[in-house]
Amino acid sequence: MNNLESISSEIREAIIESGGKEAFECYECGMCMSLCPWFQVGNVQFPCYRTPQNVRLGAVMASEEKEELAKEIAELFRCVACDNCKAFCPRHVDMGDIMRAVRRILAEYDSLPKELKDVASKFYNVGNPQGDAPEKRNDWATGLDLPIYKSGMEYGYWACCLPAYDARLKNIAISTAKILNTAKVSFGLVDTNVWCCSETLRNFGAEKVFKELAQRNVTAIKEAGINKILVTSPHCYTTFKNEYPELGAEFKPTHTVQLFAELIKEKRIVPQKPIKKKVFYHDPCTLGRQNGIYDEPRTVLQSIPGLKLVENPIFSREYSVCCGGGAGGLWQDWPKEERIASVRVKQVKDTGAEILATACPYCILMFDDSIKTMNLDIEVKDVSELLVDAL
Amino acid sequence: MSCIMVLAESRQGNLRDITFEMLAKANELANQMNLKVNVLCLGKNNESMAKNLSAYAYEVFSIDDELLANFNSEIYRKTISKVAQEHKPSLFFIGHTAFGIDLAPSLAHELNLPLITDCIEIIREDSKIVATRQMYSGKLNARVLFKEQSGMMTIRSGTFKPAELKLSGNIVTKPIPEEFKTGHASNFLGYEEVPTTGIDITKADIIVAIGRGIKEQKNMPAVEDFAKTIGGELACTRPVIDAGWMPKDRQVGSSGKTVKPKLYIALGISGAFQHISGMKSAQTIVAVNKDQNAPIFSVAHYGIVGDLLKIVPMLKDKIKEMKAGA
Amino acid sequence: MNILVGLKRVPDTAEAAVIPDSTGKDIIKDRLTFSLNEADNYALEEALLLKEKYGGTVTLLSFGPKAFEEVLRMGMAKGADTAIRLWDEKFTNADYFTVGKVLATACQTLPYDLILTGCMATDDGYAAVGLTMAAILGLPHATYVSKIEIQNSKAKIRRELEGGLLEVKEINLPAVLAVQTGINTPRYSSILGIKRAAAKPITVLDCAGLNLADPDFLAKTILEKLYIPIVESKAEFLEGAPDEVSTQLAKIFKEKGVL
Numbered sequence: 001m002n003n004l005e006s007i008s009s010e011i012r013e014a015i016i017e018s019g020g021k022e023a024f025e026c027y028e029c030g031m032c033m034s035l036c037p038w039f040q041v042g043n044v045q046f047p048c049y050r051t052p053q054n055v056r057l058g059a060v061m062a063s064e065e066k067e068e069l070a071k072e073i074a075e076l077f078r079c080v081a082c083d084n085c086k087a088f089c090p091r092h093v094d095m096g097d098i099m100r101a102v103r104r105i106l107a108e109y110d111s112l113p114k115e116l117k118d119v120a121s122k123f124y125n126v127g128n129p130q131g132d133a134p135e136k137r138n139d140w141a142t143g144l145d146l147p148i149y150k151s152g153m154e155y156g157y158w159a160c161c162l163p164a165y166d167a168r169l170k171n172i173a174i175s176t177a178k179i180l181n182t183a184k185v186s187f188g189l190v191d192t193n194v195w196c197c198s199e200t201l202r203n204f205g206a207e208k209v210f211k212e213l214a215q216r217n218v219t220a221i222k223e224a225g226i227n228k229i230l231v232t233s234p235h236c237y238t239t240f241k242n243e244y245p246e247l248g249a250e251f252k253p254t255h256t257v258q259l260f261a262e263l264i265k266e267k268r269i270v271p272q273k274p275i276k277k278k279v280f281y282h283d284p285c286t287l288g289r290q291n292g293i294y295d296e297p298r299t300v301l302q303s304i305p306g307l308k309l310v311e312n313p314i315f316s317r318e319y320s321v322c323c324g325g326g327a328g329g330l331w332q333d334w335p336k337e338e339r340i341a342s343v344r345v346k347q348v349k350d351t352g353a354e355i356l357a358t359a360c361p362y363c364i365l366m367f368d369d370s371i372k373t374m375n376l377d378i379e380v381k382d383v384s385e386l387l388v389d390a391l
Numbered sequence: 392m393s394c395i396m397v398l399a400e401s402r403q404g405n406l407r408d409i410t411f412e413m414l415a416k417a418n419e420l421a422n423q424m425n426l427k428v429n430v431l432c433l434g435k436n437n438e439s440m441a442k443n444l445s446a447y448a449y450e451v452f453s454i455d456d457e458l459l460a461n462f463n464s465e466i467y468r469k470t471i472s473k474v475a476q477e478h479k480p481s482l483f484f485i486g487h488t489a490f491g492i493d494l495a496p497s498l499a500h501e502l503n504l505p506l507i508t509d510c511i512e513i514i515r516e517d518s519k520i521v522a523t524r525q526m527y528s529g530k531l532n533a534r535v536l537f538k539e540q541s542g543m544m545t546i547r548s549g550t551f552k553p554a555e556l557k558l559s560g561n562i563v564t565k566p567i568p569e570e571f572k573t574g575h576a577s578n579f580l581g582y583e584e585v586p587t588t589g590i591d592i593t594k595a596d597i598i599v600a601i602g603r604g605i606k607e608q609k610n611m612p613a614v615e616d617f618a619k620t621i622g623g624e625l626a627c628t629r630p631v632i633d634a635g636w637m638p639k640d641r642q643v644g645s646s647g648k649t650v651k652p653k654l655y656i657a658l659g660i661s662g663a664f665q666h667i668s669g670m671k672s673a674q675t676i677v678a679v680n681k682d683q684n685a686p687i688f689s690v691a692h693y694g695i696v697g698d699l700l701k702i703v704p705m706l707k708d709k710i711k712e713m714k715a716g717a
Numbered sequence: 718m719n720i721l722v723g724l725k726r727v728p729d730t731a732e733a734a735v736i737p738d739s740t741g742k743d744i745i746k747d748r749l750t751f752s753l754n755e756a757d758n759y760a761l762e763e764a765l766l767l768k769e770k771y772g773g774t775v776t777l778l779s780f781g782p783k784a785f786e787e788v789l790r791m792g793m794a795k796g797a798d799t800a801i802r803l804w805d806e807k808f809t810n811a812d813y814f815t816v817g818k819v820l821a822t823a824c825q826t827l828p829y830d831l832i833l834t835g836c837m838a839t840d841d842g843y844a845a846v847g848l849t850m851a852a853i854l855g856l857p858h859a860t861y862v863s864k865i866e867i868q869n870s871k872a873k874i875r876r877e878l879e880g881g882l883l884e885v886k887e888i889n890l891p892a893v894l895a896v897q898t899g900i901n902t903p904r905y906s907s908i909l910g911i912k913r914a915a916a917k918p919i920t921v922l923d924c925a926g927l928n929l930a931d932p933d934f935l936a937k938t939i940l941e942k943l944y945i946p947i948v949e950s951k952a953e954f955l956e957g958a959p960d961e962v963s964t965q966l967a968k969i970f971k972e973k974g975v976l
């Protein structure tokens with residue numbers, strides 16, 4: 001694949017310029033490759049396989065041969081930005097940065113899978129991946145009588161596009177609002193003038209669209225006077241916390257599981273109704289590995305009477321396996337045999353869990369799909385949905 | 392102002408529907424404008440076609456030659472422009488078809504006429520002719536005018552209703568001018584059928600789409616039967632592909648095909664956004680689902696809450712009856 | 718074999734709301750992304766495949782303001798050799814004829830054996846620019862082309878007709894062929910290609926550069942007004958036993974003439 005002819009300093013420089021300089025830290029131990037979730041899926045050339053080395057050589061996407069290039073692009077866009085590689089790399093190489101750097105260059109020339117190009121258009125067009133009207137962003141709350149954020153309130157609640165617009169997922173936002181009301185938390189909805197947090201766009205390379213949408217959000221949140229923003233999706237959480245500051249954001253995100261854990265500790269909510277089920281908690285990459293939030297969701301689940309938390313230590317917490325929905329994965333369709341979510345669901349099934357709980361809307365969509373395909377009898381629920389049922 | 396000229400379209404000796412659709416519109420406008428309708432019929436052994444056309448026009452110019460047996464834009468253009476120059480039509484209608492659009496731009500240029508393509512409506516307004524055509528694949532309509540008094544239009548198939556007329560037009564047979572008989576830059580070689588495998592569902596007018604609600608492979612023949620009865624192509628959601636009951640090129644949705652048929656019947660499909668994005672611009676959407684809250688109903692025009700396995704065979708019979716009655 | 722390819726930049730509107738602007742003659746574009754017109758992408762790929770097979774050069778032409786250079790660069794990133802952008806402030810209110818005339822004028826200054834375009838643009842759906850250019854240049858032409866085979870100084874082509882039929886035709890070169898989508902599989906750009914394209918100059922020609930006199934390129938048609946067609950949208954639920962709803966539905970199909 002990478003013959004001498006294709007080695008090019010031009011490619012190396014382009015990738016480094018676009019943010020992939022950590023390639024030089026790699027000493028080729030191969031750890032990232034063996035930890036990448038794609039390694040567990042048959043017949044797949046792994047996205048991080050020799051990527052740092054190829055960046056150094058300038059041999060990424062170097063082939064001018066049509067079929068070869070198409071294959072390489074398909075492989076490169078598999079990376080779901082789960083950061084498993086980064087978390088365990090002895091040299092702390094940020095593989096995500098390298099992947100983003102390469103994708104950025106390609107995406108600018110529409111050289112990316114069509115599904116991703118199309119979804120980026122929708123984001124740019126109306127600010128959500130479903131392509132729905134921006135003014136409908138808070139329609140999930142119809143009938144709940146929730147106020148829009150006003151100064152003096154503590155939290156602005158940011159529901160994430162998926163719960164805001166998806167018929168299945170809006171129950172997460174509704175459950176959350178009910179819990180907050182029960183606990184008398186002072187909060188208002190972020191108004192409909194904000195658009196998707198766009199974390200996923202940045203990860204699959206649509207940097208320009210990310211910057212524009214994110215900037216718009218920074219301004220809107222500042223104008224609304226929101227300092228503390230409560231989020232349902234860890235994708236929003238991680239980009240607000242780790243990336244928005246570079247665009248001038250001053251607000252601080254709190255993930256709902258963090259707040260729920262606190263409310264339980266303070267006894268502002270007391271789960272009383274038992275849920276007599278075996279529950280497996282799946283750590284979303286963006287909450288766990290990327291932000292170290294492992295204990296809070298477990299605190300919430302363990303507070304529910306009758307609920308039995310089942311764990312598999314080799315696949316939990318920082319060892320959690322991605323659902324496959326990150327960095328555009330939600331819109332890329334792989335054959336049945338090549339789905340990371342199914343690998344994860346199999347692990348969950350082996351614990352005997354009846355419910356797969358998580359704290360991320362992306363994970364719910366991916367797992368729901370795999371469980372149906374695999375014909376299993378496991379329910380997928382957000383932590384908020386279980387909590388509200390216990391109140 | 393002289394006449395409205397219509398180019399009859401035929402394939403292998405048979406007049407195509409678009410011809411009568413154009414003639415209906417041409418006659419309607421001609422009445423308002425006090426003009427005559429003339430029709431051009433090019434082909435080989437034209438007698439019966441010309442006779443048929445004479446009920447719809449004042450004059451039928453029949454040009455009958457071996458060379459015209461099959462459409463060839465080059466010979467057609469030269470021959471037609473000669474006739475048109477003699478009759479100076481104020482409106483010239485050509486079908487917006489694979490034949491028509493291969494000919495119209497160069498014919499318009501040769502006749503120095505402006506061209507408006509793919510018209511879906513043509514009206515006369517304050518003595519001006521106004522065409523309506525669609526843009527952005529049907530999301531907008533545009534009103535378009537000629538800068539001058541006369542012009543050429545290509546007409547979309549299926550937009551105008553053919554009308555029964557009983558004129559008794561004059562059939563004028565013309566030869567193909569000698570000088571056009573040789574020295575062609577292009578030649579017709581033949582027709583080929585598109586191989587039947589790999590039917591392109593994006594081009595189907597009617598799509599019967601099935602989802603996981605079909606439950607088992609043994610239920611497939613019922614929907615196949617139904618699709619055949621209403622003249623539609625089968626398509627599906629991804630779970631049906633995963634199950635291996637249909638080939639991948641039948642998948643509708645974000646990672647499958649985007650379709651825009653006249654009628655889309657969604658059977659046992661929940662309406663996941665990945666699926667909806669591929670079919671929501673269908674002209675008429677009918678959804679059958681057991682669950683009255685299935686999101687598919689938010690994009691459907693007609694909804695039936697019920698069991699598809701009961702409804703499909705019933706509906707098939709009703710349509711069969713209806714077709715037999717019509 | 719020297720090939721010229723006409724490329725257009727169009728808004729991605731398949732999934733987007735399309736709304737006329739205040740002039741009523743154009744649409745609001747500020748929330749739309751843009752791409753190379755779909756059919757043109759296939760024309761470009763066909764040109765690159767022919768170049769790989771027979772050698773020669775691929776030159777891209779695009780009629781449009783500065784932003785159109787984006788699609789020219791994408792074309793060069795995939796392997797086209799040079800690119801020319803044709804634009805003059807006088808070209809506003811252009812129609813199919815203006816574009817065809819300007820493109821034809823530019824072609825006349827270049828060596829070519831074949832000119833390729835897409836068969837239709839997804840924005841205006843006019844389907845007439847390529848063949849108008851052919852008519853002005855006096856070249857043989859074909860549209861909806863779904864296969865091209867070069868045989869010495871001729872091309873054997875297939876054209877897509879309605880109802881699953883192909884027309885097979887032989888055409889002398891040079892010719893203008895307007896390509897149908899699906900004729901090939903368009904390629905991606907490599908990073909090297911992208912870098913190369915970013916550094917290449919794009920020639921820009923205006924009226925003076927093209928030697929075009931004023932009335933020659935004036936539009937022949939007037940786009941008077943764009944508007945959103947009225948469509949029904951609310952779901953109507955049919956109720957009753959399977960037998961009853963089937964009857965109702967069959968009736969609806971008949972009334973709407975969908976069958």
Ligand SMILES: Cc1cc2nc3c(=O)[nH]c(=O)nc-3n(C[C@H](O)[C@H](O)[C@H](O)COP(=O)(O)OP(=O)(O)OC[C@H]3O[C@@H](n4cnc5c(N)ncnc54)[C@H](O)[C@@H]3O)c2cc1C
Nearest residue numbers: 602603604628629644645646647659660661666681698699
């Ligand atoms: C990355 C990715 C890409 C995807 N791309 C696509 C895509 O391009 N296209 C696509 O279709 N999907 C796609 N999917 C899958 C998508 O998320 C959904 O899983 C899928 O569309 C659901 O298909 P369905 O509606 O057939 O099944 P389900 O969601 O299981 O729905 C079945 C429906 O049938 C109804 N039903 C059951 N029995 C009956 C009966 N007897 N009579 C009437 N109704 C009945 C049920 O009420 C239910 O609403 C993708 C998923 C992912 C993760």
Ligand code: SF4
Nearest residue numbers: 026027029030032089
């Ligand atoms: S784990 Fe780190 S050091 Fe090891 S090969 Fe991967 S990037 Fe290089």
Ligand code: SF4
Nearest residue numbers: 036079080082083085
């Ligand atoms: S981020 Fe995840 S998917 Fe991407 S290369 Fe690393 S381990 Fe693989």
